[in-house]
Amino acid sequence: MVASKSKFAAFAGFIMCLASRGFGQDSNPLDTPEGRAQGAALFQTNCAYCHGAHGEGGRGPDLTTGVYRHGGSNRDLFTNIRNGIPVTEMPASRMSDEDVWKTVAYVRSLGSSGMAEKATGDSAAGRSIYEGKGHCAGCHSIAGEGGSVGPDLAGIGRRRGLAYLMESLVSPAAEVPAAYRAVQLVTKSGPTIQGIRLNEDDVSIQIRDSNGKLRSFFKDDLKDIQRDKPSLMPAYGTTLTKKELEDVVAYLSSLRESL
Amino acid sequence: MSRKSSLLRLVALLSFATLLNSQGLPVTAERLLKADQEPGNWLMYSGRYSSWRFSNLNQINTSNVKNLHLKWIFQGHSPEKFETTPLVVDGIMYLTRPENDVFAVDAATGRVMWTYSYKNPERTYNCCGRVNRGLAILGNRLYMNTLDMHLIAIDANTGRELWKTEIYDYLADGGYAATAAPLVVGNKVIVGMAGGEHPGTGFLDAYDAVTGKNLWRFHTIPQPGEPNFGTWAGDSWKTGGAATWNNGSYDPETNTLFWGTSNPWPDYNADSRRGDNLYSCSVLALDPDTGKLKWYYQFTPQDTHDWDATQIPILVDGTVRGQPRKLLAWAARNGFYYLLDRTNGQFILAKSFVRQTWASGFDDKGRPQVNPDQEPTDEGSDQIFPGVDGGANWMSHSYSPLTQLLYVFARDERRLFTKNAVRHVNDGEPPLNNGAPPKGAPLTALNAPQTTGIFGAGGNLPASPAPARNPKQARFAPEESWGKVVAIDPFTGLIKWEHKVLSPPWGGVMSTAGNLVFGGTTEGIVFALDAKTGERLWYFPANDRVYASPISFLANGKQYVSLAVGDVLLTFGLD
Numbered sequence: 092m093v094a095s096k097s098k099f100a101a102f103a104g105f106i107m108c109l110a111s112r113g114f115g116q117d118s119n120p121l122d123t124p125e126g127r128a129q130g131a132a133l134f135q136t137n138c139a140y141c142h143g144a145h146g147e148g149g150r151g152p153d154l155t156t157g158v159y160r161h162g163g164s165n166r167d168l169f170t171n172i173r174n175g176i177p178v179t180e181m182p183a184s185r186m187s188d189e190d191v192w193k194t195v196a197y198v199r200s201l202g203s204s205g206m207a208e209k210a211t212g213d214s215a216a217g218r219s220i221y222e223g224k225g226h227c228a229g230c231h232s233i234a235g236e237g238g239s240v241g242p243d244l245a246g247i248g249r250r251r252g253l254a255y256l257m258e259s260l261v262s263p264a265a266e267v268p269a270a271y272r273a274v275q276l277v278t279k280s281g282p283t284i285q286g287i288r289l290n291e292d293d294v295s296i297q298i299r300d301s302n303g304k305l306r307s308f309f310k311d312d313l314k315d316i317q318r319d320k321p322s323l324m325p326a327y328g329t330t331l332t333k334k335e336l337e338d339v340v341a342y343l344s345s346l347r348e349s350l
Numbered sequence: 351m352s353r354k355s356s357l358l359r360l361v362a363l364l365s366f367a368t369l370l371n372s373q374g375l376p377v378t379a380e381r382l383l384k385a386d387q388e389p390g391n392w393l394m395y396s397g398r399y400s401s402w403r404f405s406n407l408n409q410i411n412t413s414n415v416k417n418l419h420l421k422w423i424f425q426g427h428s429p430e431k432f433e434t435t436p437l438v439v440d441g442i443m444y445l446t447r448p449e450n451d452v453f454a455v456d457a458a459t460g461r462v463m464w465t466y467s468y469k470n471p472e473r474t475y476n477c478c479g480r481v482n483r484g485l486a487i488l489g490n491r492l493y494m495n496t497l498d499m500h501l502i503a504i505d506a507n508t509g510r511e512l513w514k515t516e517i518y519d520y521l522a523d524g525g526y527a528a529t530a531a532p533l534v535v536g537n538k539v540i541v542g543m544a545g546g547e548h549p550g551t552g553f554l555d556a557y558d559a560v561t562g563k564n565l566w567r568f569h570t571i572p573q574p575g576e577p578n579f580g581t582w583a584g585d586s587w588k589t590g591g592a593a594t595w596n597n598g599s600y601d602p603e604t605n606t607l608f609w610g611t612s613n614p615w616p617d618y619n620a621d622s623r624r625g626d627n628l629y630s631c632s633v634l635a636l637d638p639d640t641g642k643l644k645w646y647y648q649f650t651p652q653d654t655h656d657w658d659a660t661q662i663p664i665l666v667d668g669t670v671r672g673q674p675r676k677l678l679a680w681a682a683r684n685g686f687y688y689l690l691d692r693t694n695g696q697f698i699l700a701k702s703f704v705r706q707t708w709a710s711g712f713d714d715k716g717r718p719q720v721n722p723d724q725e726p727t728d729e730g731s732d733q734i735f736p737g738v739d740g741g742a743n744w745m746s747h748s749y750s751p752l753t754q755l756l757y758v759f760a761r762d763e764r765r766l767f768t769k770n771a772v773r774h775v776n777d778g779e780p781p782l783n784n785g786a787p788p789k790g791a792p793l794t795a796l797n798a799p800q801t802t803g804i805f806g807a808g809g810n811l812p813a814s815p816a817p818a819r820n821p822k823q824a825r826f827a828p829e830e831s832w833g834k835v836v837a838i839d840p841f842t843g844l845i846k847w848e849h850k851v852l853s854p855p856w857g858g859v860m861s862t863a864g865n866l867v868f869g870g871t872t873e874g875i876v877f878a879l880d881a882k883t884g885e886r887l888w889y890f891p892a893n894d895r896v897y898a899s900p901i902s903f904l905a906n907g908k909q910y911v912s913l914a915v916g917d918v919l920l921t922f923g924l925d
Contacts, residue, residue, distance in 0.1 A: 135730075135768060144766065178429045183473060185525075291828070292873035293851050294889060318829055 119165040121189065122196040130197030133190050138172075138198075141180070146201040148269060151181065157202030157249050168195045205252045210341035212334070217342030220335055225327065227339075233346065239303050240287060240323060242271055248344040256340045260331070263324035273323045274298065276308055277315040284308075285323065374440035375506055376489040379536050383602055389863075390904030392438040395484050395531040396746060397901070400665040401599040403748040403860045405902035409909035410924060411864030415878045415888045417924055421910060422460035424453070424919035431856075431897040432914040435484040435531065435746075437492075438903035443912070444506065445919065446482040450496045452504055458905035460921060464509035470497045475525020477547040481897075483597070483744075484531035486539060488559045493539050495528035501541055501557055515562035517541060517555060523589070524548030535600050535607060535638045538565060542594030546612030546630075546658065549589030554598075554609055554634070556641060566641030570594060570611045570629050578628040586623035591615030592630040596660040596744045600638065601676070604693060607638040608663035608678065617656045618726045619769050626651040631659045633680065635695060645695035647716065649682045654725055655708070655767060656738050657684040664749050664756065668841045670698055679840040681747055681758040683740030684708070687843050688716070701843030703836050704741035704762040707734055726767035737765030737831070739854065746858030746899035748867065749840065753881045756840040757867050761854035763831030828852055835859060835867060835879060847884035851875070857913070858899025870896030870913050876920065892920060 121130075135144065141151035152160065161171050161179075173191045175183035184191060221227045228237040234245045247256070258265050267273070274288045276296065286298030286306065296316065297307045301323060310316075327336060373381075377393055385391070385398040389406035396403050410418060426432050430448035437444045443457040450468035455461060474480060474497040486493040491512060492504040499520040503512040520526050526545040533540045538556040546552065552570035557563065570592040572579040582590055591614045598609035614623055614630035631650040636643055649659045664679040670689070678692035685706035689698040697716025709718040724734055741760050748757045833855040837846040853872040861867045866887070867879040874892040879885060894916025902911045912921045 180429070180479075182479070185475075291852060292891065292893075293871055293875045293877075294891065 117165045119169075119192055119195055119199075121192040122165075122199070126193045126196045127200050129190075130193035130195070130200075133186060133194045134197050137184060137186060138194065146198065153268070154198055155201045155204070155250050157246060159202075165195055165199070168198060172198075201250075203249050205248050205250060205256075205344055206347070208253050208344065210253055210337070210344040212337030212339070212341030214338070214341040214345045216335075217338035217340065220331065220339050221342055224335075225331065225339065230324065234348075240299065240301060242268055244343065244346060246346060246348055248347040251343075253340055253344060256343050257336065259324075260336055260339060261326060261328040263322040263326055264320070267321045272318070272321045275315075275317040275320065276313055277317065278308070279312055279314050287323070374442075377439060377487045379488065379534070382488070382534060390438075391440065392436065392901045392903050394437070394486060394533065395435050395597045396599070396662055397860075399535075399600040399602065400749075401597075401662045401746075402664065402751070403662075403746045403858065403899060403901075404750055405860060405862040407902050407904065407909045408863040408865075410862065410866065410878075410902075410911065412866060412880055412887060414924060415864070415866055418878065418888050418890075418911070418922050419924075420890065420920060421923040422458075422921050424455060424460045424462075424921075426914070426917035426919065428917050430917075431479045431481050431895070432917050432919070433481045433483045433529075433897045434914050434919070435899055436901060436912060436919070437485055437487055438901070438905075439487065439506070441905050442506075443903075444485055444487070444492055446484055446494060448482060449480045450482055450494060450502075452485065452492065452494060452509065454506070454509060456905075457903060457910065457921075458908075460919075466504050466509040466511065468494075468496055468502065471520075474498055474527055475520060475548065476527035476529055476544060481529050483529060486532040486534045488534040488537075488539070491559065493532045493534065493559075495530060495532055495541055497527045497529065499526050499528050499543065501528075501532065501539060501562065503559075503562060513562045515557060515564070517543065518553075523550035526550055528595075530596050533598050533600065533607075534559060538638060540598060540607060540609075540638065542596065542598070542609065544593050544595035544612075546591035546593035546595065546615055547617060548591070549615055550593075551588065551590060552592035552594055552611060552630075554594045554636070554641070556638065568634070568636055568641040568643065570632075570634070572628065578626075581625040581628040583622065583624040586625075586627075589615060590623060590627060590630065591617075592627070592632075593658075594660070595658075597662055599663040599665055601665055601692060604676070605638065606644060606692070607636045608665070608692070609634050609636065610659040610661055610663065610680075612658040612660050613653050613656045618654050618767060620652050620654050624652070627653070631657060631684075633659060633663060633678065633690070633695075635692070647688075647690055647695045647697065649680070649686070649688065650684050651717065653684075654769075655684070655734065657682070657736075657740050658743075659683065660744055661742050662746050664747060664840075665692060666749055666756075666840055668754070670841055677840070679749065679756050681742045681756065681760070681836075681838065683736070683742050685736040685741035686718075687756075687758070687838050687840075689840060689843060690716075699843050702741075703758060703838060703845060704760050704834075705735040705764070706741070726769035728769055730766040730768040732764055732766045734767050735764045736761065737763045737854075738767065739763075739765070743856070745856060745897075746860070748859045748861040750861035750865075750867075750881055752863060752865060753837075753861070754839070754841075755837040755846055755861075755881065757859045757861055757881070758836045758838060759855045759857060759859045759869050760834050760836050761831075762834055763854050833871065835869065835884065837867075837881075837884060849879050849884040849886065855896070857896035860900040860902065860911075862902055868900040868902075868911055868913070870898075870900070870915055872896065874915055876913055876915065876922075890920070890922070892916065894918075 143149045146154035230238040230241040232243045276284045286300035290297040385393040426447045428448045434446045441457050443455045452466040454463040492506050494502050499517045501515045537559050541555045554568045556565040571590045593612040614627040631653045632646045632648040635645045650657050678690040680688045685704045686700045687703045688700045708724040711719045833851040835849040851871045857870045859869040865881040870876045874894045876890040878888040892915040898914035900913040910923045
């Protein structure tokens with residue numbers, strides 16, 4: 092009880108401090124390892140239903156890109172979580188202001204998970220492989236340069252850690268963003284078309300095919316929709332050496348410019 | 351009775367019905383009792399007191415539904431979910447739009463005739479959107495519940511507010527809201543409340559339809575000294591939820607009101623509320639004159655999965671094991687279809703209509719035999735079916751007396767169930783912020799009702815797909831979770847057919863005398879199925895979410911079907 096009261100006093104002090112400073116300040120006093128950890132639990136409770144268990148998006152936007160349409164400052168995030176965002180489905184939160192700040196700390200960490208890590212590979216060599224032997228740019232773009240079949244990789248080093256990047260090269264199907272999941276459409280007229288599923292309902296499906304072309308099919312014209320190969324990306328575990336893989340990871344990790 | 355006299359009776363009845371159809375206002379209590387004899391009108395949320403959501407109209411039928419097309423659109427202009435069920439009286443449609451705006455529109459064209467607007471406080475305490483599901487009508491008065499816990503009477507001719515009654519302090523106990531349509535029974539307006547996600551206590555109210563005066567209140571959690579008070583450990587009865595957030599049904603023959611109750615609070619953690627937690631997750635049979643409980647049946651004792659029993663009760667008569675019975679058919683959020691005797695609550699049978707993992711069967715009294723390892727866990731369990739949104743939810747089911755089938759637009763999925771620590775109001779935590787505020791605590795900007803674990807202490811979408819790591823991991827993807835219209839024989843619980851759709855739905859269904867079942871999917875496909883086979887005979891790609899159930903009515907003698915999709919109300923007709 093005593094501990095509880097002293098905790099309460101400390102918290103009351105914190106609130107008074109916030110109140111006296113107003114919420115206009117952009118620093119987040121709860122952006123600490125403990126704050127982020129508690130924010131992660133709060134996120135599961137309050138946010139993951141729409142934004143995904145890892146903030147990867149779903150019904151609500153992807154929060155791992157470090158780009159926030161309604162403002163990316165601490166104050167913006169606090170306001171949007173606390174009060175909701177008008178004319179969107181984002182509701183006002185029931186959390187205490189303290190818990191909102193912890194959630195802000197966690198959400199910001201989602202968009203900068205790779206920032207603390209230092210890659211061991213040779214970034215310049217990795218770039219050569221990316222642009223040459225790996226043919227990565229055929230499908231991925233960086234700052235508008237490259238293909239559109241895979242996700243844009245600008246700022247990927249901010250958003251993804253080294254282990255994740257390595258896994259994506261070696262086992263691309265391990266985790267595929269919802270917006271880049273591949274399907275194979277077996278048509279009744281013969282050919283099988285593969286592409287990224289862009290949208291779908293009970294009567295039709297829309298894809299970007301492997302040439303980057305937008306196409307739509309009525310399901311009545313399809314024999315089958317196969318979803319068991321969710322990634323169109325080749326696995327690089329055998330085509331690149333361990334050193335080459337590490338170099339590519341180092342290059343990707345160096346891409347830390349905000350979008 | 352001779353065949354001729356039967357025919358004469360039928361002709362007389364039809365003439366009477368035609369007369370009533372052209373009667374317009376006022377809608378008397380007598381007309382509500384015989385709402386099924388006014389097929390051109392839609393006089394209450396579920397169409398009639400037995401809540402069949404069935405239209406006797408058959409101009410649109412299996413042979414011509416392919417020609418159905420859009421006749422008009424009502425523009426809602428609201429970003430909020432559009433969950434309304436309109437009423438239709440003699441060519442005038444009355445509908446609510448989020449938050450609490452009411453419109454009278456010409457049912458043949460959609461042109462607005464009057465508008466009533468209600469301003470809620472900036473912050474309200476609805477769990478899942480600032481929504482409203484519709485109106486009730488008696489005489490010349492429309493009735494609407496508001497997010498800030500008022501019941502409002504509006505003049506149906508003018509749209510003017512006649513009176514406003516506070517149901518309860520919307521700021522109390524972590525917050526209350528009222529989103530459902532009221533139900534008029536006799537001279538009373540029956541009103542439920544939402545708030546099972548907060549540490550409040552549930553109730554069902556009756557108000558005088560003329561004056562707005564409260565006539566009775568039934569507490570869904572027994573008070574000290576009442577039967578079943580001891581089904582809540584400690585003081586947990588003070589904060590146990592058990593809200594009444596959807597619409598009910600009424601049986602004039604036995605003068606019984608049927609209403610479902612929500613989950614107990616805290617949703618996913620029963621540590622502080624050991625016991626059966628009556629009357630949460632139950633159906634209540636009440637005397638509408640007094641609000642006294644006649645009987646109850648609890649679908650999920652000590653629920654920890656947010657499996658509210660707030661589905662619409664469906665009243666059917668039929669033969670069970672050779673005996674004619676008055677029955678209550680209930681496809682519950684916990685994934686089981688139940689058949690009860692509505693005169694006494696006796697359990698007759700239960701059969702699952704979606705994948706379920708939590709119960710292995712039922713004893714003779716209808717108590718579920720619960721499987722092990724089906725509780726939410728600290729790290730989250732995704733091995734529990736159905737998911738947090740249940741096999742059924744609030745959206746309407748439909749019963750057709752022609753096919754004698756119950757139609758349920760079901761959700762077939764699993765989710766991640768997480769048990770979070772919940773700091774209980776009585777745990778000695780500080781009254782500010784951590785844990786729920788005590789009853790009557792003032793609310794300020796820094797002391798809003800909140801709290802860790804209040805609503806979402808589980809039931810989240812699973813982690814993003816990772817088949818290479820754990821192929822069995824739950825996924826929110828077409829091959830893992832889907833929706834389906836299920837046609838259940840209500841008297842046996844056997845499934846007659848299923849019509850599968852891409853995603854778990856949030857819309858309800860309506861069946862018609864044209865042997866059609868109408869509904870809309872999460873992606874916005876508005877459909878008509880053959881009521882006998884489940885075959886899709888017609889569709890319209892409306893391309894936005896459906897959070898509502900359809901109705902049908904006549905305007906200028908022609909049958910129409912309306913359904914809210916996205917932020918518009920679509921109305922379809924022939925020629």
